[in-house]
Amino acid sequence: MSKIKTDHVFTSESVGEGHPDKVCDQISDAVLDACLAGDPEARVACETAVAHDSVVNLGEITCNGWEKIDTEKIARQVVREIGYDHEDLLFWDESFNYISRIHGQSPDISQGVSRGEGLYEEQGAGDQGMMFGYASNETPELMPTPIAFSHRLLGRLTELRKNKEIGYLRPDAKSQVSVRYVKGEPKELTAVVISHQTDEVDYETIKKDLTAVCKEELNPTGLLTGRTKFYINPTGAFILGGPYADAGLTGRKIIVDTYGGVGAHGGGAFSGKDPSKVDRSAAYYARFAAKNIVAAGLAERAEIQVAYAIGVAAPLSINVDTFGTGKITDAELQKILESDEIFDFRPAAIIDQLDLKNPAGWSYQKTAVNGHFGREIFPWEQTGKAEALAHAARVKDAA
Incomplete structure (x- = not known):
């Protein structure tokens, strides 16, 4: 322990928001928002690169109505809204060359994350890997x-x-x-x-x-x-x-996006990815679980690790670490999370519980600045599971 x-x-x-890497994150997530608005089932892996006088979009997108989405217009609008809106800045919304190198998602990946198309009936994880969620009671937002x-x-x-x-x-x-x-x-x-x-x-x-x-x-x-x-x-x-002085890429600020180096990180970036990618959705859900554990008073700090195999729905493992602050043991908390009675870590269930395909009152672009965690506007920041967790812990303790 x-x-x-x-x-x-x-x-x-x-x-x-004007940092070159964050310019990229916001453009990638703005493209994602546009895709999901027209097709909630869209598969999006949109990367952005910026440098001096250029913005480049590249990646894989499969989306009904894709031909109606103007990625260049989106990129210029994001740059303008950030504040790069006049020539004195040397890089601004009217100055850069725009290039798109976006193509469709690989069918080998698609069959693994589409229900009934792969080796398993359920929607599987969009990739292998491990994701972490963390919470601490040291600030009102339960962040480090x-x-x-x-x-x-x-x-x-x-x-x-x-x-x-x-x-x-x-x-x-x-x-x-x-x-x-x-x-x-x-x-x-x-x-x-x-x-x-x-x-x-x-x-x-x-x-x-x-x-x-x-x-x-x-x-x-x-x-x-x-x-x-x-x-x-x-x-x-x-x-x-900004981009005039330094190049930028989507996904280069993964520690800024999460917990500032506190705890572990699975290595996956978030921005530009639709919620079938567990790099994003499972990291959100792990934060959701960790925050509710702390909000329930079951620990002062909690870190959740979850791991997946591509195309497989059930997580390979769920690990809980409360750093010696838990009111019940980490093993008991782990059993509660694994039971699926309060939390369900299968990708389709995560997407459904957090309504990740239909953002309401928030957007993915908003996650791309000031961190993906710690702001109440996002569904994974809600603590509605705390009471059920506290009850389950009391039952465990009584047993």
Whole structure:
């Protein structure tokens, strides 16, 4: 059984919507949203690459009505909405060359994930691999503190940029937060790093303004101290940014997308993939299970691993680790998850329970910025299973 480290500093980063990799994630997920809107059964594996003056879409898509989907228009709209909307940025919605190299899904994969077409009657997993979900009671969103705070900072800076309260901010940005833990609990913020693209503005102004934003956002946490160090644009200037300055690819920010390096990661990216791909849907469901375990008070921290074989519906394994904080044993929690009475980890059941083919009140594009976890707008962030879990645990305990 894993134990919580006692005294240490842990650091996580987030990247803003204008970061080149995040531009790619948002375009890929916007294409996915367009496909599912016209065909909930669409099979989508859409990758995006950006560089200097180009946007390229590539991958495999099989979708009824595909001929009506204008991927170039989608890409330009996403770039414009992010804030790359004028020529001073050197890369903007009207400037780039667009290329598409998208083709249909391989029939060998399709037969494994389509009900009744492969070796098994049930819809199988879209790929082999292992996925992880994690939750911790250290923040209201049941996320690790460093990544939660990193997302909050960039979310606030994005608001200030888009409503022009800080008019010199440009779209590309990164944040990083270091947290000292004592006996497993977050006790203080040791360092905050903000690297934000700007117009040509006096550095002292940038440092003063962005430090003030960080303090205003983080003061209510009670973790700021007189020792907290702030590093604002530590190279001294960040003017050239976004795809003009750096290339980007879909799926290169998998730690930003999940738990900031806390816990394990199966290695699969999320954006641009329809929910038949368990890289995405099972990672969401594992978070759903872990969060409900913590919300039920059955553990302070929980990590769920689930593994699949391509084309096979039933998971090969489900593993639970509560890091020594569980109110019942990890083995007992594992049996509850494996029973299918509260959670069902088969791909079709995951898609049905979370309604992943028909997003309502959310979109896949919204997942592509500020993390896929920790925001209540997503169905896998709901805690409606907590009461049933608590009841099942009481029955186990009584037995």
